Structures are given as structure tokens and as C-alpha cells.
Amino acid sequence: MKKIVECVPNFSEGIDTEKIEKIASTFRNRKAVKLLDIQKDGDHNRSVMTVVGEPEPLKEAVIAAVGKAIDLIDMRSHKGQHPRMGAVDVIPFIPIKNVVMEDAIALSKETAKVVWEKYKLPVFLYEASATSPERQNLANVRKGQFEGMPKKLKTPEWKPDFGERKIHPTAGVVAVGARMPLVAFNVNLDTNNIEIANAIAKTVRYVSGGLRYCKAMGVELKERGITQVSMNMTDFTKTPLYRAFELVRIEAKRYGVNVVGSEIVGLVPMGAMVDTAAYYMGLENFSTEQVLEARIME
Amino acid sequence: MKKIVECVPNFSEGIDTEKIEKIASTFRNRKAVKLLDIQKDGDHNRSVMTVVGEPEPLKEAVIAAVGKAIDLIDMRSHKGQHPRMGAVDVIPFIPIKNVVMEDAIALSKETAKVVWEKYKLPVFLYEASATSPERQNLANVRKGQFEGMPKKLKTPEWKPDFGERKIHPTAGVVAVGARMPLVAFNVNLDTNNIEIANAIAKTVRYVSGGLRYCKAMGVELKERGITQVSMNMTDFTKTPLYRAFELVRIEAKRYGVNVVGSEIVGLVPMGAMVDTAAYYMGLENFSTEQVLEARIME
Numbered sequence: 398m399k400k401i402v403e404c405v406p407n408f409s410e411g412i413d414t415e416k417i418e419k420i421a422s423t424f425r426n427r428k429a430v431k432l433l434d435i436q437k438d439g440d441h442n443r444s445v446m447t448v449v450g451e452p453e454p455l456k457e458a459v460i461a462a463v464g465k466a467i468d469l470i471d472m473r474s475h476k477g478q479h480p481r482m483g484a485v486d487v488i489p490f491i492p493i494k495n496v497v498m499e500d501a502i503a504l505s506k507e508t509a510k511v512v513w514e515k516y517k518l519p520v521f522l523y524e525a526s527a528t529s530p531e532r533q534n535l536a537n538v539r540k541g542q543f544e545g546m547p548k549k550l551k552t553p554e555w556k557p558d559f560g561e562r563k564i565h566p567t568a569g570v571v572a573v574g575a576r577m578p579l580v581a582f583n584v585n586l587d588t589n590n591i592e593i594a595n596a597i598a599k600t601v602r603y604v605s606g607g608l609r610y611c612k613a614m615g616v617e618l619k620e621r622g623i624t625q626v627s628m629n630m631t632d633f634t635k636t637p638l639y640r641a642f643e644l645v646r647i648e649a650k651r652y653g654v655n656v657v658g659s660e661i662v663g664l665v666p667m668g669a670m671v672d673t674a675a676y677y678m679g680l681e682n683f684s685t686e687q688v689l690e691a692r693i694m695e
Numbered sequence: 696m697k698k699i700v701e702c703v704p705n706f707s708e709g710i711d712t713e714k715i716e717k718i719a720s721t722f723r724n725r726k727a728v729k730l731l732d733i734q735k736d737g738d739h740n741r742s743v744m745t746v747v748g749e750p751e752p753l754k755e756a757v758i759a760a761v762g763k764a765i766d767l768i769d770m771r772s773h774k775g776q777h778p779r780m781g782a783v784d785v786i787p788f789i790p791i792k793n794v795v796m797e798d799a800i801a802l803s804k805e806t807a808k809v810v811w812e813k814y815k816l817p818v819f820l821y822e823a824s825a826t827s828p829e830r831q832n833l834a835n836v837r838k839g840q841f842e843g844m845p846k847k848l849k850t851p852e853w854k855p856d857f858g859e860r861k862i863h864p865t866a867g868v869v870a871v872g873a874r875m876p877l878v879a880f881n882v883n884l885d886t887n888n889i890e891i892a893n894a895i896a897k898t899v900r901y902v903s904g905g906l907r908y909c910k911a912m913g914v915e916l917k918e919r920g921i922t923q924v925s926m927n928m929t930d931f932t933k934t935p936l937y938r939a940f941e942l943v944r945i946e947a948k949r950y951g952v953n954v955v956g957s958e959i960v961g962l963v964p965m966g967a968m969v970d971t972a973a974y975y976m977g978l979e980n981f982s983t984e985q986v987l988e989a990r991i992m993e
Binding site: 403431493639642659667677682683 | 729883937975977981988
């Protein structure tokens with residue numbers, strides 16, 4: 398059975414399409430690797446590429462892309478609204494098919510080692526690959542950004558996991574790690590009151606007492622005159638979409654507010670949709686192996 | 696984008712595993728063809744194979760399998776509980792990905808032509824490939840079975856679509872056609888009263904006023920002391936699973952009966968599960984192109 402891992406590297410270039418294409422081209426025309434998506438953001442001056450592949454070929458492609466990004470991006474002149482600390486800012490590996498989190502962690506560490514040895518780019522391991530609790534959260538790792546990194550790397554707590562206490566002069570540092578697939582899932586409410594949306598978001602999200610693998614905040618959809626609970630589902634295998642959806646509905650009730658729809662932004666693993674269908678129809682003994690496309694992919 | 700068609704040929708051999716394996720082996724080790732499943736039934740003395748592939752390679756594999764079945768199966772000595780009229784009883788082609796029904800129909804007709812020319816096995820086109828309304832329904836075509844076919848073929852209405860008015864001496868005749876994927880979907884009721892299950896089945900099925908692409912009957916699950924509405928969903932793209940599920944629930948209410956679960960038997964296309972999840976969460980603007988696995992398969 399073929400193993401499939403996803404990788405979503407973030408590059409600090411969102412404007413120069415020629416440079417972006419040169420980086421993207423390192424993922425093209427490779428056996429057992431497929432570039433699924435490129436999201437360029439000019440304001441952020443950042444591109445997010447979604448790549449899938451078998452573990453080894455994917456690792457090689459990612460390493461090639463890092464080399465290309467180091468050649469093309471000079472962080473000393475980089476400006477953009479999104480926090481960033483390197484030419485390649487972050488490289489998460491995500492288990493998709495016939496691989497477990499441990500495989501993705503191993504892959505992230507192998508990649509990190511090569512990135513340091515080959516390019517002298519220091520690496521922090523983050524999320525499931527982190528070597529200490531404070532390195533799990535990317536925001537902690539990235540705090541200080543490119544400009545603050547030379548000083549940060551000299552503090553006792555922030556020695557890189559691979560590399561010395563000195564940034565790459567033009568490419569800074571990179572965070573490499575492993576995580577579950579993220580699903581961007583928003584539930585729409587028939588109120589224009591953002592305070593209600595925020596209050597509901599607070600009840601469903603992990604940090605304030607809600608679901609373990611759910612981040613949430615209220616968002617206004619001004620042109621429609623409604624609001625939404627905008628969620629990041631960080632592990633749909635443990636906190637399924639339907640559970641967050643039903644909880645939003647239940648919490649909305651106390652404000653006399655109704656759920657009027659939802660949306661998934663970007664890609665979603667098949668399992669998240671199958672789990673949801675199985676829940677609502679009370680499917681007994683159902684396995685994703687029964688999904689025709691899953692069988693074809695094997 | 697790769698085109699994928701499914702084919703589910705039924706062979707009149709369900710006991711002799713060596714013969715079954717010889718037929719199955721015609722589908723193995725072929726480029727762009729994959730044997731997903733073999734269901735052998737000894738009482739029926741019949742095997743159902745599920746194969747997927749790109750149109751041309753799939754056609755060639757199916758033609759090879761027909762040849763092998765003709766070599767190995769002699770209908771003059773065939774006994775089994777399931778109605779049958781040939782060594783290969785029926786060959787449906789099913790559009791799965793990047794193909795439409797018209798493509799599956801064309802493929803079924805090309806296959807039928809070769810089967811006649813190469814093996815002198817007469818063919819009736821059925822379902823979406825049928826050349827007259829009375830040939831759409833397989834039961835009509837097969838009526839009389841192997842033993843009655845010599846006489847049936849001589850009647851004005853039953854000239855084969857390919858071939859002469861004379862059966863293949865040992866292999867009989869075959870029905871070749873195109874149809875949508877079938878989903879075997881059963882909804883469980885908390886009553887042991889089969890009359891209630893039958894009454895509900897009657898309300899949801901097409902023939903008695905229900906949903907256009909739904910066949911249904913009541914079934915007892917004796918060991919659990921419950922019943923179920925056992926359905927064949929014949930086109931989930933037009934009659935989705937959730938609609939049948941909700942209708943069963945609504946009709947059950949008048950008997951004070953509750954739906955206590957459901958099951959899908961065998962394979963189900965991803966689209967059927969995605970549609971169902973999208974319905975229950977009121978997903979706006981969702982496309983199966985957002986499903987990661989669908990993107991990987993492209």
C-alpha cells in the first residue's frame with residue numbers, strides 16, 4: 398500500500414511570480430510527488446504550496462525547494478504583513494495515507510538534518526516534532542521574527558535543534574515539524590452581532606474550555622450582514638467536524654440565533670467528510686475502505 | 696485528468712475456486728486496471744468481480760475475462776439459485792471519474808461488438824445502453840434463463856443487439872450495459888414488525904410513488920429483533936442517500952417507530968458520502984475538488 402504524506406511549506410515571497418514559479422518548479426515533473434496548490438499573498442508577501450507524495454521523493458523535493466528559496470529570497474529586504482523568520486518560514490509534514498504521525502515526525506527530522514548540513518540553515522523542530530513544550534507552538538518559535546533571531550538564538554532556551562546559534566545571513570531560520578491536517582471550517586450565524594459570534598467561538602475552542610482540537614474566533618461577513626464562528630480543526634480524527642458544528646448550534650440557541658450554513662476553506666481530507674456522513678446517518682460498522690476512491694488509491 | 700470506469704462482471708461460477716482465480720487473473724498485472732473485489736457465492740454458483748480502470752485497458756481486460764469464462768464454464772451443467780443466462784451473465788460499465796454516462800455507454804457497445812465478433816457470444820444491451828425500453832430492465836432480458844434462451848431468441852422482440860438468433864452452445868448469451876454506481880443502503884428500525892418495514896419501503900421506493908432512483912423492501916434482522924428498510928440507490932447523484940434516510944425517518948414516525956442506525960453494504964462512491972456530509976452541515980459552495988484525496992487522484 399502506497400504511503401502518502403502532505404507537505405505545506407511557506408515561502409517568504411508572494412509578489413514576484415517568476416521567483417515563486419522557480420520555487421514551485423522544484424516540485425514539478427517528479428515521480429511520486431504532486432504539487433496540488435499554490436496560494437500567493439501579496440500583502441503577506443508569502444506563498445503557501447501544498448504538495449503530496451511518497452515520503453522519500455517528497456523529502457527530496459522539499460529539500461530542493463528550500464535550496465531554491467535560499468538562492469532567490471533575501472530576508473534582509475523582505476517586507477510583509479505576516480510574521481516570518483526565514484526565506485522558507487515553516488515546513489509542516491502531514492500524515493495522509495498508510496502513514497502515522499511518527500512517520501511524519503521522522504520525515505521532518507530527516508529533512509531538518511539535511512537542510513542544516515546542506516544549506517547551513519538553522520532549524521527549529523515544532524508541533525509534534527518539537528523537542529520541548531515551548532517549541533510546539535509556531536508563534537513562540539517565530540516570536541522576534543527575522544530581525545530578532547540573531548539575538549534570540551543566543552539566549553539559553555533558543556539554541557536551534559539543528560545548527561549553530563547564528564542565523565543564515567539571507568535566509569534566517571526555518572521551523573520544520575509534523576502535524577495533523579488542518580481543516581478551516583466556518584459556521585454561519587443569522588446574527589450581525591459579532592459579540593455573539595465571539596461568545597460562541599469561546600465556548601467551542603480548546604483554550605477556553607471547548608473541544609480539544611479546535612481553535613475558533615468570531616468573524617463578521619459584512620456584505621451578507623451575518624457573522625460566523627471561524628474555526629481551525631487541528632485534528633479531525635479526534636475532534637470531528639460534526640461535533641464542532643453541533644456544539645455551535647447548541648450554544649447559538651441561548652442567544653436565539655440559528656446556524657444558517659457553513660463552509661470549508663481549502664482542502665479537506667476525505668475522512669473528515671466520511672465521518673460526518675456516517676455520524677448523521679448512524680452508519681454501523683462503516684470503514685473508509687468501503688469508499689470506492691479509497692480502494693482505487695491503494 | 697485520468698478517466699476511470701468501473702466494471703462489475705458476474706460470472707456463473709461460484710464454487711470452483713481454481714476456475715474463479717483463472718478468470719480473476721485476467722484482470723491482474725495489467726497497466727491502468729485494478730481488481731478491487733471478488734464476491735463468490737456458492738449457493739448462487741456465481742462470482743461478482745469489481746474492476747476499475749482507464750476505459751481502453753479496462754475494455755481489453757474485460758474481453759479477456761469473457762474469453763476465459765467461455766473456456767472454463769459450461770452452462771449446460773450449471774446449477775445455482777440465482778437467475779442466469781450465460782457463462783458471463785451480465786457486464787455493467789459504470790462512470791466513476793472524469794467520464795460521463797455517454798462514455799460508459801460507448802464502452803459497453805464497443806465491448807459488446809468485440810464479444811460477439813471474437814467469441815460468437817450473442818449480446819443484449821441493457822440499462823442505459825438498451826436499444827428499446829423493455830431491454831432496460833435486466834430481469835426482462837434474463838427471463839427464461841439459459842435453458843429458455845434458444846426459444847426466446849427466435850421470438851420477434853428478442854433478436855440480440857449483437858449476434859444471431861442462436862445462443863453460444865456452452866456460454867449462452869450475455870447482457871452488456873452501462874449504469875450509475877449502485878449503493879446498497881439499509882436503514883434500521885426499532886420494530887420487529889416486518890409489515891411496518893415493508894410499508895415504509897413502499898413509501899420511499901420509485902415504483903410505488905417514492906424517490907426516482909430508489910428500490911426498497913423490508914427485511915427482518917431476526918437475531919437483533921429489528922427490521923430494516925433495505926434499499927438500492929441506483930443514482931446517488933440524483934437521489935442522494937440523505938434524502939432516502941430522512942424520508943424513512945419521517946415515514947417511520949407515523950408508526951411510532953424510530954430509525955436506530957443504518958449500513959452501507961459493499962462499496963460506495965466518495966461523492967455519496969461528501970454530499971451527505973455537505974447536506975447535514977449546510978456547506979455552502981463546496982466542491983469535491985476540495986477533497987484532498989480527489990485532488991491526489993487527478
